[in-house]
Amino acid sequence: xxxxxTISLLNDGVVKIVYLAKWKFTYITVSKLRHSSLQExxxxxxxxxxxxxxxxxxxxxYGYCNNTYLITKYYPYGDALNVPILLNNxxxxxxxxxxxKFCVSYAEVINYLHSSPIGVRVMCDANSxxxxxxxxxxxxxxxxxxxxxxxxxxxxxxxxxxxxREIKGTFAAPEQLWPxxxxxxxxxxxxxxxxxxxxxxxxxxxxxxxxxxxxQRLIDHLDSIxxxxxxxxxxxxxxAREVLEHYKAAAFIFKMNLN
Numbered sequence: 001x002x003x004x005x006t007i008s009l010l011n012d013g014v015v016k017i018v019y020l021a022k023w024k025f026t027y028i029t030v031s032k033l034r035h036s037s038l039q040e041x042x043x044x045x046x047x048x049x050x051x052x053x054x055x056x057x058x059x060x061x062y063g064y065c066n067n068t069y070l071i072t073k074y075y076p077y078g079d080a081l082n083v084p085i086l087l088n089n090x091x092x093x094x095x096x097x098x099x100x101k102f103c104v105s106y107a108e109v110i111n112y113l114h115s116s117p118i119g120v121r122v123m124c125d126a127n128s129x130x131x132x133x134x135x136x137x138x139x140x141x142x143x144x145x146x147x148x149x150x151x152x153x154x155x156x157x158x159x160x161x162x163x164x165r166e167i168k169g170t171f172a173a174p175e176q177l178w179p180x181x182x183x184x185x186x187x188x189x190x191x192x193x194x195x196x197x198x199x200x201x202x203x204x205x206x207x208x209x210x211x212x213x214x215x216q217r218l219i220d221h222l223d224s225i226x227x228x229x230x231x232x233x234x235x236x237x238x239x240a241r242e243v244l245e246h247y248k249a250a251a252f253i254f255k256m257n258l259n
Contacts, residue, residue, distance in 0.1 A: 004030065004071075015041045015150050020074060028062060031070040041150040043067060048121075048149035057112040059137060059147045077138035079147070081130065086138065087212050096213035097257045098142055103206035104247045104258055105143040106136070110202065111240035113146065114195050122195050124151035124162035128171050129204055159192030173200035174232055196234035202243055203229050221250055 004023045011018040015038045016031040033042045046064055049072070053061040060073035077086060083102065087095055113121040125148065126132035136144040153160045166185040167176045175193040178185050203226035210219055225246040231237050238246075251258050 004028070006030065013148075014038070015045070016070070023071075027074040027076075029072045029074045031072065033068045039067065042070075044152070045148070045150045046070060048118075048152050051118045052112075052116060052149075055112055056143075057109045057145060058149070059145050075137040075139060075145070075147075077140070080133040080136040080138060080144060082138065083209065084212055086142075094257070096210075096215045096218070099209045099213045100215075100218065100247070100251060100256055101142060101258045102144060102209040104244070104251065106205055106209075107202065107240060107244040107247050109136070109144055109146050110198050111244045113152070114198070114240045118154070120155040120195050121152045122155060122160055122162070122198055124153055124160070126201065127162075127167055127169060129201075129208060132171075132201065132205065133208070155194050159194045161187070161190060161192055162197070171201065171204065173197040173234070175234055194234065195240075196237045199229050199234075199237040199240060199243065202226075202240075206247075215254075218250060218254055221253070222246070 004021050007020045007022060007027075009017070010020050010029065014034070016034055019030045019032070021028050021030045033039065046067070049059065049061040049070070052058040059075075062071040062073065064070050080102070083099075087098065090098060110123075113123065123132070123135065123146070126135060135146060135148045137147045139145060151162065153162070162176065164187040166178050173193070173196065175191065176197055178190065180189070183189075203222075206222065206226070207219070225238060225243055228236065228238050229243065250256075
């Protein structure tokens with residue numbers, strides 16, 4: 001960690017503490033493991049960054065030290081929860097273009113994770129809209145990159161389960177909820193599921209971005225693909241690629257500038 005000067009605290013998370021720092025003339029982000037008991041989660045995040053960081057869909061990894069520190073690119077705009085603040089400084093005529101650009105970018109990230117070079121990956125640490133949005137950082141070109149990859153399991157032949165605790169709430173996909181209401185939750189009895197849990201959440205994310213502009217015609221146009229995403233049966237939901245293609249087609253139809 002020689003020649004790195006810590007400037008301020010950015011985030012005090014469960015697994016790691018994140019600082020804004022400076023190395024020579026470059027601003028960087030330094031993430032420090034909070035406690036050795038969380039080493040497995042920290043190592044998983046590092047593995048995912050090492051495996052996926054060469055893409056434009058994931059935070060850029062600069063380096064790491066002793067499995068205790070991660071050094072990544074600094075994104076001044078912060079996470080996706082800052083979108084409404086960011087839009088306040090934008091011309092009103094371009095707000096819808098920017099909002100929908102975030103929809104497209106989000107779909108690109110999910111599509112990449114579902115077809116990554118290390119297999120189909122699911123964003124498990126996203127059981128509320130706010131939590132999910134906090135997992136994405138805004139780039140200078142107003143796109144999104146996945147940042148917090150502590151819980152990004154591989155979908156194998158059996159499927160996955162996002163942790164061993166009961167998941168509740170309407171944001172989670174139906175198959176993630178305990179299916180036996182008259183019984184106490186038991187992880188061993190909980191059925192497995194797959195990447196279609198990410199698809200269930202895509203309409204909520206996109207409609208949150210679009211809530212900061214007025215374009216009801218676009219929202220109505222997206223209803224067909226969003227309705228399919230909300231199918232109770234996972235197999236009836238579209239793939240992330242289908243959602244992405246639908247979004248891009250909508251951008252063309254509505255003459256939206258995504259550059």
